[in-house]
Amino acid sequence: DAGVTQSPTHLIKTRGQQVTLRCSPKSGHDTVSWYQQALGQGPQFIFQYYEEEERQRGNFPDRFSGHQFPNYSSELNVNALLLGDSALYLCASSFGWGYEQYFGPGTRLTVT
Amino acid sequence: GIQVEQSPPDLILQEGANSTLRCNFSDSVNNLQWFHQNPWGQLINLFYIPSGTKQNGRLSATTVATERYSLLYISSSQTTDSGVYFCAVEQGETSGSRLTFGEGTQLTVNP
Numbered sequence: 001d002a003g004v005t006q007s008p009t010h011l012i013k014t015r016g017q018q019v020t021l022r023c024s025p026k027s028g029h030d031t032v033s034w035y036q037q038a039l040g041q042g043p044q045f046i047f048q049y050y051e052e053e054e055r056q057r058g059n060f061p062d063r064f065s066g067h068q069f070p071n072y073s074s075e076l077n078v079n080a081l082l083l084g085d086s087a088l089y090l091c092a093s094s095f096g097w098g099y100e101q102y103f104g105p106g107t108r109l110t111v112t
Numbered sequence: 113g114i115q116v117e118q119s120p121p122d123l124i125l126q127e128g129a130n131s132t133l134r135c136n137f138s139d140s141v142n143n144l145q146w147f148h149q150n151p152w153g154q155l156i157n158l159f160y161i162p163s164g165t166k167q168n169g170r171l172s173a174t175t176v177a178t179e180r181y182s183l184l185y186i187s188s189s190q191t192t193d194s195g196v197y198f199c200a201v202e203q204g205e206t207s208g209s210r211l212t213f214g215e216g217t218q219l220t221v222n223p
Contacts, residue, residue: 033210037153042116042198042213055208088153097209098142098202103155 002027004093004104012110013081021076021107025093031055032074033101034066037088049074050097078109086111114139118199118214125189125221133184133217135199143202144175145211146184150195158184158197189221 005024013019025032031050035043045058049068068074072093078085088108092101115138125131135144146158159166159173161182166173170189175182186193196218200211 035211042200042215043155043211045210045212048208048210050208056205056210058210090153090155092211094209097207098204100143100145100157100160101211102157103147106153108153 004091004102006089006091006104006107008107009105010108010110012112014112015081015083017081018077018079019081019109021078021089021091021109022073023076023091023093023104024073025091026102029093029095029102030072031094031097032068032072033092033094034074034076035090035092035103036060037090037106039087043090046076048097055097081111083111085109114141114201114203114212116199116201116212116214118197118217120217121215122218123220125219127189127191127221127223129189129221130185130187131189131219133186133197133199133219135182135184135214137180137182137199137201139180139203141177141180141201142204142209144177144182145200145202146173146182147198147200148193148195149198149216155198186219189219191221191223194219194221 033048034046037043048056147155196216200213
């Protein structure tokens with residue numbers, strides 16, 4: 001039973017560039033949530049997708065956008081990268097919302 | 113929004129010792145999860161415990177939803193227990209859900 005997978009593992013980008021991170025949910029799960037974790041802090045909720053629609057959004061600017069595909073996988077896009085976007089980006093999946101969430105290994109993004 | 117406070121922020125133990133980690137939250141919640149984050153950043157599910165008590169080996173957790181707190185007990189600690197422990201809560205929403213995390217407890221178990 002495959003768990004949540006994310007790609008790439010690590011990424012280095014330059015300020016102003018755009019980045020796309022990918023997530024495949026755990027088998028049987030249909031809901032994907034994205035979180036940003038800065039160094040030394042707890043993860044912060046970015047948004048959640050269910051049935052290919054954004055259902056909840058945290059306090060993040062419009063530079064952060066996402067998509068969910070019919071196979072339930074998801075992408076997180078960040079435009080006009082800032083140094084402050086450097087963080088560990090975590091994807092979580094669940095069967096519907098309000099149920100136990102399982103996390104992937106994360107993508108570590110460094111913006112220089 | 114809801115506030116989640118974890119204590120203590122740091123904890124250093126000798127192998128074999130027991131410990132209790134606490135999570136307080138400021139409003140009613142539908143769900144509560146405990147995670148262990150390993151040095152590589154992976155969040156590992158420990159407990160899904162909106163109320164009551166659960167046990168899994170040397171770990172157990174208790175959530176008292178009416179008093180807005182949860183406790184994580186670690187008995188006979190091992191060096192592999194080291195890492196950051198997070199509590200996360202989810203409030204009922206009409207559409208969708210989100211986990212709100214505390215700042216974590218950094219646990220170091222020395223041999």
